Amino acid sequence: MKTFNYHSAKDVKEASKLASSSSAFLAGGMTTIPSMKLGLATYKNIIDIKGIKKLSGIKVSGKAVTIGATTKHAEVANSKEIKKAIPSLAALAEGIGDPQVRNRGTIGGSIANNDPAADYPSACIALNAVIHTNSRKIDAEKFFKGMFETVLKSGEIIEAIEFQVPQKSNYQKFPNPASRYAIVGVYVAKHKNGINVAVTGAKSCVYNDKDLAKTLSSNFSAASINNVRVSSSGMNSDIHASAEYRANMVKVFAKKAVEAC
Amino acid sequence: MxxxxxxxxxxxxxxxxxxxxxxxxxxxxxxxxxxxxxxxxxxxxxxxxxxxxxxxxxxxxxxxxxxxxxxxxxxxxLAKNGKMHPMQEAFKKMHGLQCGFCTPGMVMSAIDLLKNKKNPSDKEIRDWLEGNICRCTGYQNIVAAVKEAASKM
The missing domain is CATH 3.10.20.30 (Beta-grasp domain)
Incomplete structure (x- = not known):
């Protein structure tokens, strides 16, 4: 691995000030460190934001669950408050990677990285999340731009993610047996003001399947999904699954999620 | 530095x-x-x-x-005063290793599991050890060792 300078930032202002085109913020490092070891990414400066207390923690009110950016997956998975308010969100966290990833990896890191097969981006879309950064609030629908790409600017730091508590919701995924990343994952959430069907793993970026959402709005049942056609156009195709297979899995896992709602 | x-x-x-x-x-x-x-x-x-x-x-x-x-x-x-940790004892007793290369990680991971769950099921043990790979044992005896340790810890 190439050498770098390690900085432990004491607050968000300092972290943001240190940022440049050759730096990276470090939280859990579950993607950043392997990428650096493999030579896929090199940085002159690593800015550790784990020590910033304000960025960690869970707040639950009647309408919203707000999770600090450096909160670890294990903390979300084990939170009694989240299990009560949005059980599907705690279950999603429990299904990420392996226990060691869950003990280190963070929600902010997952979202900032926007891996096409990551779990959390689907939760953001399904649960109408608002991403709070050090400079603005961004609706999840506008946050995820494309493969490994978000609207975050240089020096912008995610501080917290605010999820809307749904009436009911469920997340089902077909995990890659080795990595537990989603080959296809579908997060269904029924809110007072509408239904979201967020799909991850299937395309280059998480998306809200409007056709499935529309169908479920008129008839919230697994059977109603049978008549929806999910096109394989634009779907990922790799050694794990073809585009056509993924398109079918979107339906299969949407049905499973609706049944488990 | x-x-x-x-x-x-x-x-x-x-x-x-x-x-x-x-x-x-x-x-x-x-x-x-x-x-x-x-x-x-x-x-x-x-x-x-x-x-x-x-x-x-x-x-x-x-x-x-x-x-x-x-x-x-x-x-x-893990060992205290020359006495192995119950998880190490259990791996020895249940033959939870062959070449032993993965064993330090298996033992450390399994101890963390028992901190979270006192009496895990076979499935819970296998799910938890998702991030630990063993190419010798086929995992049967590793699962048996974790259950043995759970009964002693």
Whole structure:
């Protein structure tokens, strides 16, 4: 691995000030460190934001669950408050990677990285999340731009993610047996003001399947999904699954999620 | 270079190390604690699992500089007064290893499981050990060893 300078930032202002085109913020490092070891990414400066207390923690009110950016997956998975308010969100966290990833990896890191097969981006879309950064609030629908790409600017730091508590919701995924990343994952959430069907793993970026959402709005049942056609156009195709297979899995896992709602 | 102060297996250690030193390299190359193994070095195999502040992590995927002030336990820190930890005893008794390369990580990971769940089912043990790969045993005896340890701990 190439050498770098390690900085432990004491607050968000300092972290943001240190940022440049050759730096990276470090939280859990579950993607950043392997990428650096493999030579896929090199940085002159690593800015550790784990020590910033304000960025960690869970707040639950009647309408919203707000999770600090450096909160670890294990903390979300084990939170009694989240299990009560949005059980599907705690279950999603429990299904990420392996226990060691869950003990280190963070929600902010997952979202900032926007891996096409990551779990959390689907939760953001399904649960109408608002991403709070050090400079603005961004609706999840506008946050995820494309493969490994978000609207975050240089020096912008995610501080917290605010999820809307749904009436009911469920997340089902077909995990890659080795990595537990989603080959296809579908997060269904029924809110007072509408239904979201967020799909991850299937395309280059998480998306809200409007056709499935529309169908479920008129008839919230697994059977109603049978008549929806999910096109394989634009779907990922790799050694794990073809585009056509993924398109079918979107339906299969949407049905499973609706049944488990 | 950065100076770090950590507690490893109950001993306070203070060292100046390059910023990019991985915890696994710090343990093995600087402190000569070679019980922590490096298998894949890409966070897949889990041979390098240690405990940091009581929770299991993969030491090949953490910078030592980033763990300043932490309490770290490696496989060398489990035995007390020459007596093996119940998890180590159970792996021996149930033949939960063959070549032994993955064993330090398996043991450290399994101890973390029992902190979370006192009497895990076979499925819970297998799910938890998702991040630990063994190419010898077929896992049967590892699961048996974790259950044996759970009955003793």
């Amino acid at each position: 950065k100076k770090i102060d950590v507690e490893i297996n109950g001993k306070r250690i203070s060292k100046e190390i390059p910023d990019h030193t991985l915890l696994s390299d710090f343990l093995r190359n600087i402190l000569n604690l070679t019980g922590t193994h490096i298998g894949c070095d890409t966070s897949q195999c889990g041979a390098c699992v240690v405990h940091v502040n009581g929770r299991s992590i993969k030491s090949c995927t953490a910078f030592a500089t980033d763990l300043n002030g932490s309490k770290i336990t490696t496989i060398e820190g």
